[in-house]
Amino acid sequence: MGLTKTEIFTDQQNQISVFAKAFGHPARVAILQYLFKIDTCFCGDLVKEIGLAQPTISQHLKELKYLGLIKGTVEGTSVCYCIDKENWAAMKEVMGDFLDQDLPENEECC
Amino acid sequence: MGLTKTEIFTDQQNQISVFAKAFGHPARVAILQYLFKIDTCFCGDLVKEIGLAQPTISQHLKELKYLGLIKGTVEGTSVCYCIDKENWAAMKEVMGDFLDQDLPENEECC
DNA sequence: CCTATTAATCGTAATATTGCAATAAAATAA
DNA sequence: TTATTTTATTGCAATATTACGATTAATAGG
Numbered sequence: 421m422g423l424t425k426t427e428i429f430t431d432q433q434n435q436i437s438v439f440a441k442a443f444g445h446p447a448r449v450a451i452l453q454y455l456f457k458i459d460t461c462f463c464g465d466l467v468k469e470i471g472l473a474q475p476t477i478s479q480h481l482k483e484l485k486y487l488g489l490i491k492g493t494v495e496g497t498s499v500c501y502c503i504d505k506e507n508w509a510a511m512k513e514v515m516g517d518f519l520d521q522d523l524p525e526n527e528e529c530c
Numbered sequence: 531m532g533l534t535k536t537e538i539f540t541d542q543q544n545q546i547s548v549f550a551k552a553f554g555h556p557a558r559v560a561i562l563q564y565l566f567k568i569d570t571c572f573c574g575d576l577v578k579e580i581g582l583a584q585p586t587i588s589q590h591l592k593e594l595k596y597l598g599l600i601k602g603t604v605e606g607t608s609v610c611y612c613i614d615k616e617n618w619a620a621m622k623e624v625m626g627d628f629l630d631q632d633l634p635e636n637e638e639c640c
Numbered sequence: 641c642c643t644a645t646t647a648a649t650c651g652t653a654a655t656a657t658t659g660c661a662a663t664a665a666a667a668t669a670a
Numbered sequence: 671t672t673a674t675t676t677t678a679t680t681g682c683a684a685t686a687t688t689a690c691g692a693t694t695a696a697t698a699g700g
Binding site: 445494 | 685691
Binding site for chain 4: 533534535575584585587588589591592602604606607608609
């Protein structure tokens with residue numbers, strides 16, 4: 421056990437949870453917010469910005485890259501990171517459909 | 531180690547990650563979607579709907595209740611669950627601020 | 641070539657999460 | 671009171687995640 425039973429859920433439900441899990445750590449939230457704030461590629465030292473060890477940041481970046489939310493292009497000895505706009509928009513649609521669900525006012529409800 | 535360093539992040543970043551973590555499991559996504567679909571309190575057997583063991587569902591419900599996303603009121607031997615509309619709206623605002631960040635078209639970017 | 645610089649990977653320890661059997665608790669019905 | 675029904679809790683095993691030291695690429699500049 422300890423293993424999520426993905427097979428009993430819909431693709432949509434699994435997709436939502438995979439994206440949500442990516443945002444489920446403040447370091448990844450901070451990385452993404454920083455890339456948005458910088459508003460261009462960031463080819464500097466993300467480790468200094470966030471405050472975790474370099475291997476830890478690298479690991480978080482890897483996850484975000486794997487999901488396609490960020491892109492990384494080699495620029496000399498450093499790597500340039502930025503938000504993948506298309507994939508971010510696609511993710512937003514999936515998450516939006518889930519979050520923007522609405523309930524009519526129902527007075528019979530608890 | 532193995533412990534998230536929440537103290538180095540902002541309250542907002544931690545809040546986003548806590549909500550995201552709640553959606554980071556397909557069972558919790560499924561539970562929430564079902565409560566939205568039912569569109570009223572659900573006082574039936576959520577275990578049959580989702581397909582996990584009763585203690586597992588109970589645990590997921592506990593987490594969602596702890597975050598305030600759902601309410602549960604005792605109704606005889608069973609419990610009535612529904613979305614907490616106010617808290618859901620508050621959560622949506624926090625997550626929305628994060629997800630709806632936008633980048634202007636920047637051709638100098640990678 | 642050698643030496644910095646920067647980022648990725650490996651290995652590992654600590655903690656967290658998931659899932660369920662067994663059990664307990666709470667309310668109803670007989 | 672004694673079942674019955676429904677949900678919560680406990681305890682535990684399996685897996686996942688987080689973090690970082692040590693090491694390994696990969697590139698740039700002598």
